[in-house]
Amino acid sequence: VQRPFKLVVKCSQHADIVNEALALLQKKQDTPSAMWLNTTLPTLRDCSVQWLLNGYHPINKPEVIKQAFASCHASPLFNLSFDSLTS
Numbered sequence: 001v002q003r004p005f006k007l008v009v010k011c012s013q014h015a016d017i018v019n020e021a022l023a024l025l026q027k028k029q030d031t032p033s034a035m036w037l038n039t040t041l042p043t044l045r046d047c048s049v050q051w052l053l054n055g056y057h058p059i060n061k062p063e064v065i066k067q068a069f070a071s072c073h074a075s076p077l078f079n080l081s082f083d084s085l086t087s
Contacts, residue, residue, distance in 0.1 A: 001059050001068045009055040016047055 020037055059065070070081040
């Protein structure tokens with residue numbers, strides 16, 4: 001569950017950085033060598049909500065959660081899936 005979540009969050013962060021850089025270049029405000037991206041705390045705080053939400057959607061599926069619990073082994077005979085715990 002953690003790997004897909006982290007991957008989507010990182011991709012969302014990267015997409016925001018690229019979009020901001022392209023917007024600055026299209027406005028021709030800055031030259032590429034003097035470009036400054038906004039990394040202030042309020043801006044990152046506002047963006048992080050969307051990044052986390054984008055990461056939540058791919059893992060909010062029953063089959064993903066069941067697979068994650070099935071791959072957690074307590075011993076060779078038992079895993080933490082619902083079927084194993086109830087039998």
